[in-house]
Amino acid sequence: MSELIAYIAPQNVLPALSDCILILNSSNTHLNLVLEEQASSTQKRWVLPQPVQRLSLGSETCHWLIASLHHEPQPLTPTNRAGLQIRAMGHCLNHQDLAHSLNLGDACSLNELIAAVLQRQIDDGANLTEAMLIANAQLKGQISYLCHQESQAQFILASCLGLPLFVGLESGLRQICSSSLRLIRQRANQVYAMKDGDIVRFGLDTPLLILGDGLEQVLEMPAVTKNQSVPHFMLEEIEAQPETLAILVQKYKEGYVLPLALRAKLAGIRSVTLLACGSSYHAALVARYWFETLAGVSVQVGLSSEYCDRDVRADDHDLMIAISQSGETTDTIAALKHAQASGRPRTVALTNSPGSTLTTLVDHHLLTHSGAEQSVSATKSLTAQILLLFMLANALGQARGHLSAEQVASHDEEMLLLPNVVAQxxxxxxxxxxxxxxxxxxxxxxxxxxxxxxxxxxxxxxxxxxxxxxxxxxxxxxxxxxxxxxxxxxxxxxxxxxxxxxxxxxxxxxxxxxxxxxxxxxxxxxxxxxxxxxxxxxxxxxxxxxxxxxxxxxxxxxxxxxxxxxxxxxxxxxxxxxxxxxxx
CATH class of the missing domain: 3.40.50.10490 (Glucose-6-phosphate isomerase like protein; domain 1)
Known part of the structure; x- marks a missing residue:
């Protein structure tokens, strides 16, 4: 999942950005930056080393910047006639329709699309905040973006259309906006969590909320307890869940979560068996309701440690899902082998560990992409398991003709909304x-x-x-x-x-x-x-x-x-x- 950071201050903000990149320790390796340089804006790109190291971002004094981090290299976007620079993240459901209406190519980036939508409104006589209010009503999906206009260099505008954004006040009159709650809590003294539909203007003055009628309201920004570091891995991993879930949703939308070979077999599935231990067992129990309701199949949930003592006869119409964060849980591996020895089920491993033992025993494996978990207690890996099981239940219901196109679209929208609600x-x-x-x-x-x-x-x-x-x-x-x-x-x-x-x-x-x-x-x-x-x-x-x-x-x-x-x-x-x- 892409990440956004913006800074504006009376002093140089490049050192603060370098600190933020270290704190994020992101798996994103490509940094795109639009920033002030010699009283005008310029764009730069970096490939971030792994593991993340402190970057030297230059010696020039820079009073404002907008940074975006991505897994893949992103094209630079030229400043348009209105002097706009946009950095966006998320997924626009009507991207192609809007691009066609603006005579843009299908391959235009989300940054270019939003800039063009705003430009059209400004050409029709709207100011920037009016243009954003109109444009936000046209953009469908889960999106957040940051906007800078050369004629208003002392301000940056942030828009939240579902994906989390947070605005914070730091010491030294610095103002920050970021998609990472963990980062904002460590950097800021006061924080405002943007709600769906919010537009916030921040900069060299008090941050303001732009209301639907164009009026402005001073933000209420509660004080936060500053910690130089998160005191425990468990808390850090709890707070990482908006990001890990957003990554999983983005990969799902891009078609990377459910293999095509698995999707091709789903129409023939008549029953589902879920095998798991501990917290993963609770994930399976939640998913049982979804497989019954959304997919219309009968469901069994088995505790792995007990399943080996059962007399089971699974056939090739049964989907056997073995769930293990590590992919090495002895009981779950044994339960899967027991099912395979006594029948011929279709088998799937759901895990956070590619190449683990469990993935070598099954027809297909699904990855939660939740990142390494240092605490013994499962937190972000568990919620990623639950979301991935919902994705699979949704796909099974679709393949079996149990869900309408409208229901599938509604479920997709709910998944896109999830990271922001977790952040709340x-x-x-x-x-x-x-x-x-x-x-x-x-x-x-x-x-x-x-x-x-x-x-x-x-x-x-x-x-x-x-x-x-x-x-x-x-x-x-x-x-x-x-x-x-x-x-x-x-x-x-x-x-x-x-x-x-x-x-x-x-x-x-x-x-x-x-x-x-x-x-x-x-x-x-x-x-x-x-x-x-x-x-x-x-x-x-x-x-x-x-x-x-x-x-x-x-x-x-x-x-x-x-x-x-x-x-x-x-x-x-x-x-x-x-x-x-x-x-x-």
């Missing part, structure tokens, strides 16, 4: 830490949910046990009345995953029994629910339907992390655990 979820960290201040002292907790959010509750309880060393149990909310409710009292908190969907009313009914037993309730919900005595609510972002389990998992990851920190635990190396589970 990460901004709830202060509220979640307030919960942790009280919850980390509790010896026992319940976590509950319904439908796809019951496996989410299982993962939340799993993380609290794994990292915070707390005895947390997950239950389907409807099962509380069949025994577990007897344990609920004023010393047993209940954490509730309550997305505002068709299960919401049932969940609200379940909560009445908890309150009747004086249980303290902690609700994660995007519904309009108020906190009252005995019930604390954190308002979750809206905008997702099928993929909402991912943001609830992210919130519970943060809760487990902060509970563990407050308890003084070893965060990245929990006791008695290792990253790859092997037999001893």
């Amino acid at each position: 979820t990460l901004l709830l960290n202060k509220e979640i830490r307030r919960w942790a201040n009280g919850l980390h002292r509790k010896n026992n907790l319940f976590v509950i949910g319904r439908h796809t959010h019951y496996p989410v509750a299982m993962e939340g309880a799993f993380k609290l046990r794994e990292v915070a060393y707390q005895h947390a149990e997950a239950f389907p909310a409807g099962e509380l009345k069949h025994g577990p409710i007897t344990l609920v009292n004023d010393d047993l908190p209940v954490i509730v995953c309550l997305p505002w969907n068709q299960q919401a009313q049932k969940m609200l009914d379940d909560l009445k029994a908890i309150r009747a037993n004086h249980g303290e309730i902690f609700i994660l919900s995007n519904g309009n629910i108020a906190s009252v005595e005995g019930t604390s609510v954190i308002r979750m972002p809206s905008g997702l339907t099928h993929l909402s389990p991912i943001i609830y998992i992210v919130a519970l990851q943060m809760l487990a992390y902060y509970c563990a920190v407050l308890s003084g635990n070893a965060i990245d190396t929990p006791r008695n655990l290792a990253k790859v589970t092997m037999d001893f």
Whole structure:
């Protein structure tokens, strides 16, 4: 996934950019830069060394710049008649239609397309902010872009159309905008997370939000706690999830995620079996609902450690999906071999590790592209697994004729929206830490949910046990009345995953029994629910339907992390655990 950084300040900003590149430590190897040089704009390109090293970006004084980082070399884009320079990231769904209407070639870049759309509005008499408001209504998809105009050299404008962008104030009057939340938190003293549809003007004055009617409003920019480095790998990997998910979505849109040879076999699939352990098992349980609903197939989910003791007879109409972050999990490898020995299923490995043992045993392998994970606890690799399983379920439903073209398009739009909603979820960290201040002292907790959010509750309880060393149990909310409710009292908190969907009313009914037993309730919900005595609510972002389990998992990851920190635990190396589970 491409990344964007912009700087503007009274002093030279090139050293700050060099620092940012080191902090990002990005796998992107191509840097495109448009910047001030001798009172005018110029463009430069660099190939970044791997591993990333400090760059010497020149000795000239530069007061503003816009940088973009990419996997592949990008063409330089000439400044147009309006003096515009654009740096964009994302995917425009109507790119070809807009390009044709502007007499651009099909191969024009996203930068060129947006510049031309803005130029057309400016030619019709609009100023730059008016042009952006009109252009943003025309651009379809998940896009963010930065814009500089030579006649307004003291400002840069940022536009968020789904992909995350953050505006921050640094010391020395420097103002920064970046697509990386991790970078902005380390660099800025105050941060504003742009929402879908926002346009922000920043520069040598107070940052302003451009409203839909063209009026301007001063940004509210909360202060952030400055850390020279992220204190634990687990937190760094939690905060990396918008970027890792955006990378996976981009690769999916470009056709690199699901092999054509696998797609060709999907129409003949009648059932799906998912094999996994630990957090990957919870990913499989979430995906079970999608394979049933979106693809219309029967589904089994097997714990790898138990599957070898079952008498199974899979045939070539069964899709067997073995899930392992490392691709080396002994139980999952054994379960796959057991299935292959007793039948002839189509086999797929879903892993983060190309070339691992699991990938050598299957017909096809799917990679999560989530990057190395240093903490023992699965965070970004887990959410990437869940997203990749959604992609596969969507493709299976399409191949079997179970989904309409409109449903497929809606699912594609939801995937494009996901990284930004995850970024919004990460901004709830202060509220979640307030919960942790009280919850980390509790010896026992319940976590509950319904439908796809019951496996989410299982993962939340799993993380609290794994990292915070707390005895947390997950239950389907409807099962509380069949025994577990007897344990609920004023010393047993209940954490509730309550997305505002068709299960919401049932969940609200379940909560009445908890309150009747004086249980303290902690609700994660995007519904309009108020906190009252005995019930604390954190308002979750809206905008997702099928993929909402991912943001609830992210919130519970943060809760487990902060509970563990407050308890003084070893965060990245929990006791008695290792990253790859092997037999001893």
